[in-house]
Amino acid sequence: MLAEFGHFALLLILVAGFSQALLFSPLRLHAGRIVASLSFGTKTVTAVSGNSGNEALSDVHEPDTTPHSSALPTPFPNNLIALPLIILALGILSQAALIHAFVVSDFSLPIVADVSHSSTPLLFRVGAAFTPDGGAMLLWVLATALANIVFALQVFRRASNTPTTASSDSLFIANALSILGLVIAILALVTLIDADPFLRVAVAPLDGRGMSPQSQDVLRILREPVLYLGLAGLTVIFTVSIAGLLTHKIDRSFAETLRPWVIGAWLFLGLAIAINAYRSYSQQAWGNWWYWDTAENSLLIPWLLTTALVHCRAVLEKTDTLKSWTAFLGLSAFAVGWFGVYLTRSDLLGPLTETLSQSADSTALLVGFCLLFSAAYFLFWRQSDRMAEQKAFGFVSRESGMFLSSVTLSLIAAVILIGTIYPLVLRWVDGENITVGAPFYVEALLPVVLPLMFIMGFAPVLRWRQDELWLIGRRMKLAVMLSLIIVLFVSIRFIDLSPLPLIGIGLAGWILAAALSDLWARLWHQPDHGESKYRNLQLLGPRYISMTLAHIGLAILIAGGSASAVWEEQVVLSARAGQSIEVGPYNLQYEGVALLAGENYATRQATFILYHHSLPVAELFPEIRYYPIRGTETREADIFHGRDGDVHVSVGDRSEDGGRIVTVRFLPMMPWVWTGMILMLIGGSISILTRMFLRIRKNGVPAS
Amino acid sequence: MRFSLAVIPLVLFAALAGIFLINIDKDSSVVPSVLIDKPAPDFSLPPLPGADKGLSRADLTKGKVSVLNVFASWCIPCRAEHPMIKRLSNEADVPIFGLNYKEKDPQDGVKWLEELGNPYQAVGMDLSGRTGIDFGVYGVPETFIIDGQGQIKYKHIGPVTSEVLEKVLLPKIAELKG
Numbered sequence: 001m002l003a004e005f006g007h008f009a010l011l012l013i014l015v016a017g018f019s020q021a022l023l024f025s026p027l028r029l030h031a032g033r034i035v036a037s038l039s040f041g042t043k044t045v046t047a048v049s050g051n052s053g054n055e056a057l058s059d060v061h062e063p064d065t066t067p068h069s070s071a072l073p074t075p076f077p078n079n080l081i082a083l084p085l086i087i088l089a090l091g092i093l094s095q096a097a098l099i100h101a102f103v104v105s106d107f108s109l110p111i112v113a114d115v116s117h118s119s120t121p122l123l124f125r126v127g128a129a130f131t132p133d134g135g136a137m138l139l140w141v142l143a144t145a146l147a148n149i150v151f152a153l154q155v156f157r158r159a160s161n162t163p164t165t166a167s168s169d170s171l172f173i174a175n176a177l178s179i180l181g182l183v184i185a186i187l188a189l190v191t192l193i194d195a196d197p198f199l200r201v202a203v204a205p206l207d208g209r210g211m212s213p214q215s216q217d218v219l220r221i222l223r224e225p226v227l228y229l230g231l232a233g234l235t236v237i238f239t240v241s242i243a244g245l246l247t248h249k250i251d252r253s254f255a256e257t258l259r260p261w262v263i264g265a266w267l268f269l270g271l272a273i274a275i276n277a278y279r280s281y282s283q284q285a286w287g288n289w290w291y292w293d294t295a296e297n298s299l300l301i302p303w304l305l306t307t308a309l310v311h312c313r314a315v316l317e318k319t320d321t322l323k324s325w326t327a328f329l330g331l332s333a334f335a336v337g338w339f340g341v342y343l344t345r346s347d348l349l350g351p352l353t354e355t356l357s358q359s360a361d362s363t364a365l366l367v368g369f370c371l372l373f374s375a376a377y378f379l380f381w382r383q384s385d386r387m388a389e390q391k392a393f394g395f396v397s398r399e400s401g402m403f404l405s406s407v408t409l410s411l412i413a414a415v416i417l418i419g420t421i422y423p424l425v426l427r428w429v430d431g432e433n434i435t436v437g438a439p440f441y442v443e444a445l446l447p448v449v450l451p452l453m454f455i456m457g458f459a460p461v462l463r464w465r466q467d468e469l470w471l472i473g474r475r476m477k478l479a480v481m482l483s484l485i486i487v488l489f490v491s492i493r494f495i496d497l498s499p500l501p502l503i504g505i506g507l508a509g510w511i512l513a514a515a516l517s518d519l520w521a522r523l524w525h526q527p528d529h530g531e532s533k534y535r536n537l538q539l540l541g542p543r544y545i546s547m548t549l550a551h552i553g554l555a556i557l558i559a560g561g562s563a564s565a566v567w568e569e570q571v572v573l574s575a576r577a578g579q580s581i582e583v584g585p586y587n588l589q590y591e592g593v594a595l596l597a598g599e600n601y602a603t604r605q606a607t608f609i610l611y612h613h614s615l616p617v618a619e620l621f622p623e624i625r626y627y628p629i630r631g632t633e634t635r636e637a638d639i640f641h642g643r644d645g646d647v648h649v650s651v652g653d654r655s656e657d658g659g660r661i662v663t664v665r666f667l668p669m670m671p672w673v674w675t676g677m678i679l680m681l682i683g684g685s686i687s688i689l690t691r692m693f694l695r696i697r698k699n700g701v702p703a704s
Numbered sequence: 705m706r707f708s709l710a711v712i713p714l715v716l717f718a719a720l721a722g723i724f725l726i727n728i729d730k731d732s733s734v735v736p737s738v739l740i741d742k743p744a745p746d747f748s749l750p751p752l753p754g755a756d757k758g759l760s761r762a763d764l765t766k767g768k769v770s771v772l773n774v775f776a777s778w779c780i781p782c783r784a785e786h787p788m789i790k791r792l793s794n795e796a797d798v799p800i801f802g803l804n805y806k807e808k809d810p811q812d813g814v815k816w817l818e819e820l821g822n823p824y825q826a827v828g829m830d831l832s833g834r835t836g837i838d839f840g841v842y843g844v845p846e847t848f849i850i851d852g853q854g855q856i857k858y859k860h861i862g863p864v865t866s867e868v869l870e871k872v873l874l875p876k877i878a879e880l881k882g
Binding site: 110113114201203205207209324328331332335366367369370373374377378380381384385421425428628631 | 710711713714717718720721723724725727777778779780783806808833
């Protein structure tokens with residue numbers, strides 16, 4: 001019966017979302033209706049919310065005619081968080097109901113029967129709740145509800161800190177909350193139409209089909225909540241941008257409101273990408289960390305746009321310029337995020353193995369996407385010409401550097417988007433099936449990535465407003481020399497290296513050298529505060545530190561990626577127990593295969609002892625798992641992360657001569673890739689955490 | 705100038721959305737099968753426990769248009785489409801063969817047919833899934849229409865709904881019968 005509660009809660013989310021959209025919509029505020037009974041408003045609006053979809057959509061354009069309202073009836077701040085709180089509670093309720101159905105293996109729900117089985121371990125039964133369409137949509141709704149309440153708290157605190165909130169400010173807040181409610185309602189509606197997770201069948205099967213073995217992985221399960229939290233962050237960015245467009249309030253305080261969301265979304269999407277990369281590296285036995293497949297691209301594109309947004313938002317906050325561009329990126333980041341979900345959820349790009357017997361229907365997801373974003377871009381078109389930039393900046397300035405980098409980042413995103421949907425469009429146009437793979441992306445992206453990385457080196461040392469070229473030259477000379485030395489060293493040391501990885505390594509060296517020399521200059525050459533180095537470190541501020549960390553992280557990532565691709569060593573052989581395999585500086589001794597039982601699988605686990613200079617350093621256990629429920633095998637590689645590189649071992653079938661096929665790869669500098677990713681994520685976290693820490697210290701415990 | 709620039713996102717978005725919306729009906733499950741207009745692969749499958757007759761390629765080449773339906777007891781859409789397969793056997797005068805795909809226990813298929821009714825003239829049991837692979841099956845249910853010479857003429861992926869039955873399968877069968 002709990003599933004029915006969940007279903008009802010999902011329906012109520014739809015209602016409450018529309019209520020929030022209506023209650024906070026300027027329409028209603030203008031009507032001057034009493035909104036004091038906001039928390040109980042749900043019931044009164046229930047009656048109209050059924051057909052209010054169009055109404056709510058048209059609200060988006062409404063304040064166009066009356067942008068500057070006078071005094072508002074003050075529905076907030078007191079009741080501001082009541083409705084978001086209700087939505088969050090409902091979201092938790094319906095998610096809990098679904099997870100409960102998976103935990104108790106209620107196979108009368110087809111969604112459970114399709115991707116779960118009574119023998120699936122508990123953790124994966126919970127994780128299975130997120131893999132099918134309906135479950136994932138529900139998670140998305142929940143994440144958005146969470147972002148909704150956090151955003152409400154954020155504006156609530158701001159409103160209560162400044163008692164005399166300007167009316168345009170409250171209008172801005174009301175607009176943002178209204179659209180957030182609308183998005184939640186649309187998502188809930190899409191869930192109900194496309195893939196209602198709570199449907200029942202009359203005759204329940206005796207047992208489920210089992211979870212796809214590829215998904216039975218802790219990282220795979222972690223990825224889903226992280227991904228949807230990132231998307232929820234994008235949702236808030238989107239709604240804040242719309243509200244800013246509506247009220248002509250794209251200014252510094254707008255940028256400040258946006259700040260935690262932009263960095264938060266960047267962080268979560270980046271984490272999802274990192275998890276995805278490590279998972280495909282470790283689980284699928286062929287062990288690459290990036291494939292340019294749809295699922296990966298649909299994470300990368302919004303992440304790139306969010307990265308662009310991080311930069312131009314900073315410019316907006318600092319100098320009050322780049323208004324339209326920031327708003328455009330704010331809209332587009334969520335647009336591509338949603339579109340990415342659509343691409344991966346629908347079976348447009350070939351049938352998905354994970355949803356075998358389900359006919360995935362994502363029509364409503366697409367229709368909702370088209371409606372919401374055509375309204376958004378229409379609004380952008382109508383409003384952005386009223387936001388002419390008042391101030392200009394010199395071509396050689398920090399603004400211009402950051403603007404250029406955000407443009408190139410968006411170009412990269414556009415190229416990847418085109419590469420992702422081009423095969424689809426081609427198939428529709430002349431029925432031809434092609435695949436776009438790594439060669440295309442490398443060729444098409446190179447002309448955009450190279451200038452970006454070049455800009456990345458010196459943009460952080462530019463001065464705001466106006467700078468002089470010769471001054472830059474003076475500041476950058478150390479970095480230029482260092483990166484030239486690196487390129488020269490690598491090209492002489494490895495004389496037959498092809499130019500491409502050399503360029504990658506050189507540019508990584510350039511970014512690294514530029515970031516470090518700037519850091520060094522700030523720490524030791526600061527004339528004003530020469531008395532204390534520690535003071536200099538403090539003066540850098542969390543923003544500078546997080547930026548530098550993220551840039552260094554990217555440099556390390558690129559260097560590691562290039563190097564591991566070039567100097568990879570691979571050995572494939574048919575090994576017998578006791579045999580020794582030499583790879584790179586390591587020696588791998590094969591001990592044999594044991595047949596073991598896992599919780600819901602049988603596994604052939606091979607044992608290897610890894611020697612480094614004849615000293616044993618680790619034992620590695622690659623496996624072939626057989627999952628009897630689905631009757632499929634997965635091959636789990638085992639990886640040793642050494643200081644000089646990763647040793648990646650996987651085993652295959654028995655070969656004809658009685659040995660075991662063993663694939664060993666030594667990927668030098670591969671740990672650099674993971675270190676780089678982690679550094680970037682730490683950089684983002686520092687930026688958010690210090691901010692939160694400072695705020696709590698200033699205001700005491702945040703009111704909630 | 706600004707006016708014209710700001711409209712670009714809208715135009716681009718509309719174009720993209722248009723392409724996707726127009727093609728939303730293009731059922732992507734009609735993946736061009738490499739086997740269309742090719743002879744059905746050679747196979748010979750044992751019968752279900754208790755039945756006397758299995759299924760082999762010879763059954764498909766008796767000069768009559770036939771339908772091959774891939775099903776499994778663990779597949780929920782199969783349960784949903786089963787009434788349609790029964791309707792098909794009533795409305796189209798063609799032999800319908802079943803390919804019982806990857807059962808864990810051979811008895812599962814028997815129980816399933818006892819419970820829901822058996823519209824199949826003969827059922828082959830493909831426990832290993834090898835024949836399914838030869839047919840290019842990548843999900844259950846799938847339904848093949850095969851002409852009298854054993855050539856695969858049409859392949860439907862996913863459950864047969866009444867719409868698919870009336871608008872696709874029956875006309876196709878009628879057309880093949882001439």
